[in-house]
Amino acid sequence: MNRETELSLIDELLALKANNAAFLDESVARNPTSHYACAERFGKEQKHIFRRVPIIAAHSSELDGPDAFITRGLSGLPVLITRDQSGQVHTFINVCRHRGTRLVDDLEGCKHRFSCPYHAWTYDSTGDLIAAPHFEQGFGEEQKSKLGLSRLECVERYGFIWVLPAENVQLDLDVYLEGIDDDLESLSIDQMAIAECHTETRKANWKILVEGGIEAYHFRVAHRTTIGPHFENNLSSYRQFGPHLRSILPRTSMADLGSEAHDKWRLRDHANVLYTVFPTSQLLVQQDHIVWISQEPISVGETRLRLATLVPQCRLADEAHWKRNHAITTATLLEDFDIGESIQAGVGSGANDSMLFGRFEGALDKFNCTVDRYLNV
Ligand code: FES
Ligand SMILES: [Fe+2]
Known part of the structure; x- marks a missing residue:
């Protein structure tokens, strides 16, 4: 974000606060509850979204040298996902080309050969099939060169591996990221590393879990014992960039900026961005670190979540500080996920045929309109 944008975002929120106003969409919006509960629709999301757009699959530091791999x-x-001897990253479907056994069970490690646990077909870190017992005898007319691992396009950019x-x-x-x-x-995420990580699975649709982070209406209620008192009550703003969103969630300290010179203003000190x-990724930018929230939608009502606290590599040794920060953010996000599960149960009850998004919850509507756009291709 350039300096001009940073200042204008602060100005905008200060003006709203001064006028006791909110950042409002044109109108109230609704989203059918079936969108969170219909397995057929989830199948369409799989096909037209999760199998169609680049996904942030890993942070670059998770593959920290030649021969590193993760699954x-x-x-x-x-x-x-592998990093070969030359440092190049590759992504493959983790399935053996012989009869489809999962090739690698380990979540991470360092090796340049991957041998299938069933019949020992062996692949290198560029995906080539380099050995297969009794291959000529049993598979004579087949060519090893055509039996490399199924490759997915991937690129390493902005500190992440996009697949x-x-x-x-x-x-x-x-x-995609225009x-x-x-x-x-x-954000210099390529200069960061993961200090702390937390993974869990929740019984909630992935969209409910995304929605949970992009409005400040709930802060003083759902987070009253954690971060709520430190943030403005129901004040936030957002912008859309293609399918992506940037939300600004101001802390109460932002109100004091009015008396300070503009050149001292720093958005990250007074807001979560x-x-x-x-x-399926959200980057919660805080004062001196970023929490990367990534989702793996498992089914229409189940989502695996991973919270990774990304910190500057040069400050990775400050373990106690990052542990403390990670614990605070995790506690807050777990409150959101608890609510997310509660909403999913509410969806299943049939009480409401649609979700109601207030005018200050416009980011939720924009997010769902993006989902709709991908499905209506
Ligand atoms: S299934 Fe992998 S070697 Fe047979
Ligand atoms: Fe929240």
């Missing part, structure tokens, strides 16, 4: 699930698709979990779709990250790319660049990188 992940991307909305049900098992992937193996396109689809075949026959071109990965064009410049187009408008939000400068912000991502300026939350980037919703469509579809």
Whole structure:
């Protein structure tokens, strides 16, 4: 984000606060509750979103040298991500090309050969099949060169490894991130590392869990014993960049900026900046670190979540500080996830046929309109 934008976002929120006003959409919006509970619709989301757009699959530091590898699930698709001897990152479907056994069980490690636990077909870190017992005798007319691992397009950019979990779709990250790319660049996430991490699975639709972070209406209620008192009551703003969102959630300290010179203003000191990188990542930018919230939608009513506290590599040794920060953010987000599960149960009750988004909850409507746009192709 450039300096001019940073100042204008602060100005905008200070003016709203001064007028006891809110950042309002044109009108109230509704979203059918079936969108959170319909397995058929989830199947469409799988096909038209999770198998169609680039997903942030890992932070670069998770593959911290030649021969490092990790395995992940991307909305049900098992992937193996490797860094080869030259430092190049590759992503494959983590399935053996012989009879489909999961090739690698370990979540992470360091090796340049991957041997299938069933019949020992062996692949290198570039995905080539380099050995297979009795191959000539049993598979004579087949060619090893055509039996390399199924490859997915991936690119390393802005400190993350972006994977396109689809075949026959071109990965064009410049187009996909247009408008939000400068912000991502300026966060210097490539100079960061993961200090703390938390993973859990929740019985809630992925969209409910995204929605939970992009309004400040609930802060003083749901987070009254954690972060609520430190944030303005029901004050936030947002902007859309293609399918992505940037939300600004001001702390109460922002109100004091009015008496300070403009050149001292720094948004991150007085607000949480939350980037919703469509579809399944959110970057919660705080004063001196970033919490990367990533989701793996498992089914229409179940989502795996991972909270990773990204910190500047040069301050990684400050363990107690990061542990403390991670604990505060995790406690707050767990409050959101508890509510998310409660909403999912409410969806199932049939009490409401739609969700109601107030005018100050406009980001939720924009997010759902983006989902709709992808499904109506
Ligand atoms: S299934 Fe992998 S070697 Fe047979
Ligand atoms: Fe929250």
